[in-house]
Amino acid sequence: NAGVMQNPRHLVRRRGQEARLRCSPVKGHSHVYWYRQLPEEGLKFMVYLQKENIIDESGMPKERFSAEFPKEGPSILRIQQVVRGDSAAYFCASRGLDRVYGYTFGSGTRLTVV
């Protein structure tokens, strides 16, 4: 069991480009969460997905950000037309039925916008 796999680990994008962050959950986990960590801040919830469904996107910026978790393949967090303020570490976590102990975090993708 490889745990939660996120890639790439580091991503550099120029302003205006698109960033695609991938998250492969623990095998058998059907719940995925995305969190963003800005410098000097804790993790902030962005979105919660189950297979093919967005359950809670209350933490997602209204524009440029989208997320999906298709029936097959990894969950994708997509940021269009990136700006410098998007530079952060993006963490994915997955769980099975256990809402607390079952959480497993990935190692994160560090996005730098230049």
Added chain:
Amino acid sequence: EDKVVQSPLSLVVHEGDTVTLNCSYEVTNFRSLLWYKQEKKAPTFLFMLTSSGIEKKSGRLSSILDKKELFSILNITATQTGDSAIYLCATTTYSGNTGKLIFGQGTTLQVKP
């Protein structure tokens, strides 16, 4: 709005010292409080607390929750350089039943030899 606040934000100690990290919260429909350790990679789970006054212990680390005063502390005794990390506190709630975590800002601990 649900809120979790940690203090201090950063701390520098020497090996062998004892440290106490604080976490206070104001959340609706509180369910549990969790502590995580974050080194350069993924946050790793330390403790989950749901009941007041019951200490959870793992080696040199221990934690306790006070649901009346709405805070928790994480104690680390006889600190070692390997304890250097960001310590994150988070809560879960019954609201929406989504299982999402509400994190504090984190406390950055540096343990010097």
